Amino acid sequence: MVFETIGVQTLLMANLVAIAAMMLILWLISIPLRDVSFIDSFWAFGFVLISCVTVRLFPFGGVHQQVLTILVVVWGLRLGFYLLWRWRREGADGRYVAMTSKAKGNVHLYTLKTVFALQGLLMWIVSLPLQLGQYGAMGELGPFAMFGAALGVAGILFESIGDWQLARFKGDAANRGKVLDSGLWRYTRHPNYFGDFCFWWGCYLVACEAPYGWMSLPGPLLMTFLLVKWSGAALLERRLKRSRPTYEDYIRRTSAFIPWLPKA
Numbered sequence: 001m002v003f004e005t006i007g008v009q010t011l012l013m014a015n016l017v018a019i020a021a022m023m024l025i026l027w028l029i030s031i032p033l034r035d036v037s038f039i040d041s042f043w044a045f046g047f048v049l050i051s052c053v054t055v056r057l058f059p060f061g062g063v064h065q066q067v068l069t070i071l072v073v074v075w076g077l078r079l080g081f082y083l084l085w086r087w088r089r090e091g092a093d094g095r096y097v098a099m100t101s102k103a104k105g106n107v108h109l110y111t112l113k114t115v116f117a118l119q120g121l122l123m124w125i126v127s128l129p130l131q132l133g134q135y136g137a138m139g140e141l142g143p144f145a146m147f148g149a150a151l152g153v154a155g156i157l158f159e160s161i162g163d164w165q166l167a168r169f170k171g172d173a174a175n176r177g178k179v180l181d182s183g184l185w186r187y188t189r190h191p192n193y194f195g196d197f198c199f200w201w202g203c204y205l206v207a208c209e210a211p212y213g214w215m216s217l218p219g220p221l222l223m224t225f226l227l228v229k230w231s232g233a234a235l236l237e238r239r240l241k242r243s244r245p246t247y248e249d250y251i252r253r254t255s256a257f258i259p260w261l262p263k264a
Contacts (some may be wrong), residue, residue: 023116031108036111043083045077048072048077050072051068054130054135064134064207067145071203072130078160099115125219129200135210137210137211145206156199157195166180177243179240179250186262189257196227
């Protein structure tokens, strides 16, 4: 039963419980698989779950809610199925293999804390624009929301094209050990992460027109940190410097994150 008087605290707590339940189920699945790599795809699917729970509990957000829901469903399903396909094709992710190899004690309890619980908490914070942006927003889209929606769409397209170009490049055996430096990858070393960045800041701008939306700023700030400094670009580049002899030259001539003309 849906209650129109549901409070924003109740909504936030309900989504936290939904995320915890999802992560617990995924952790149980990972035990017989002996692989946690599939969590990356459910990182994307999880935001779709959050948006659906929010719509179910508070279906009164008007056009702002519709825009945010459409954006996250398109973004989440596209990215989630792509990452699931990549996991099925390439197998266990080396990052997670290295992480679990350092586990002390029971490896499954270790992954419950360091992979599933941690990602669940991060997901809840990053999703604040989706949760608070859908709560209480009324009326037509204003300038912030219209620009945010356009930025979100641009981010989805940029990320999708970057992933497609990379998958096509890696699918050619002749490119083994080489660095992709054409297409969007000519202008930024991380077009997929830059697309993610645009998407989440776009969602935040849409959320800013809701009563509590401005308070969701920790969401895009955290996602930016994850993409640039922690689990995204920084971690990937450390690995590529070791495995790709020409990557240092690619770094020298290609913008680190924001697309820009390459250096000669």
